[in-house]
Amino acid sequence: MSPTPRAGELRWDIIELLFFAYRDFVGDADHELEAFGFGRAHHRVMHFVHRYPGLKVADLLDVLRITKQSLGRVLKQLLDEGYIVQKTGNNDRRQRLLYATAKGEALVGKLAGLQTDRINRAMQDIDPAGQETVRQFLRAMIDRDDPDKVLETIFGSGKKPRE
């Protein structure tokens, strides 16, 4: 009933830290992407296609939570410029399974390298147990109801797509 039901307990600190941390984290990649004429949308598509080879278009729509129309534009560019290839599904020939090309992997790797540098810097004074705590926190921040294919893989049975 009261207008500010929990004035003292709001997590202002974490809310702001998340804002600034994410701003600078994606900023690393943004800078590099400009040189390719790409934006964040391209990065996200490239990232997930690289990490989960054979991803269907429908899966990608679920993961990115954007519309077909929005995805179509960036996907077409990435296909045209040879960063991604499509293969017709074996079982279901309507499906277009997506794979990163060598060119695509190089780009994703470069961007992941920049972000990894930042993460390593941030983790350097945190012991392995603490690093696992950070992972635990991030995992627990994610909605578990209605998980998409990628989240199922991440949470599912401990199995990872690569490495």
Place this chain on the structure above:
Amino acid sequence: MSPTPRAGELRWDIIELLFFAYRDFVGDADHELEAFGFGRAHHRVMHFVHRYPGLKVADLLDVLRITKQSLGRVLKQLLDEGYIVQKTGNNDRRQRLLYATAKGEALVGKLAGLQTDRINRAMQDIDPAGQETVRQFLRAMIDRDDPDKVLETIFGSGKKPRE
């Protein structure tokens, strides 16, 4: 020289967890904002004006890293609809110091409540030391060169703007 200079050491797990965690974290507020006809831009402006009362327009531009034109649009809406008020600076009468109204505070509080719920859920199995580790990680993810006024407050001397 090699095309993928550190194939094995990239932090794919953290990179993806950050993506999903942030997606769902801002998703909480996005949903609520629709009811007000506002977007994320409005939320960010409201948040920082509320948290750092008397912020100058120039400070806000630094923090949000957007242009005057972009800020002007959303700020005008928030002023017109009574979520924020401007006061002329005492020392420098060119400055427009920004303050949240009661209406503005109510909105920010509501959104922060949603995000706090998610953070509390994520933190519930993490002990105080672990929670401090999470903060340490997030702080270390932020660029410290060229800090804006808000970051100076956050990092500066341990002093916090409120509470």
Place this chain on the structure above:
DNA sequence: CAAGATATGTCAACATGACTGACATAAATT
């Protein structure tokens, strides 16, 4: 005091990446 710098506001024009809703095609399922 006059001149220049600064803080803010505003204009036009444009780009990106999201959206909706409709429709087309091919292939699978019933």
Place this chain on the structure above:
DNA sequence: AATTTATGTCAGTCATGTTGACATATCTTG
């Protein structure tokens, strides 16, 4: 054979970002 599914595409719109130019009030400096 009819329906559903997976994908692609069209037209139009919106929110939020950009640049560059310019106006005004006010502060600072020579």
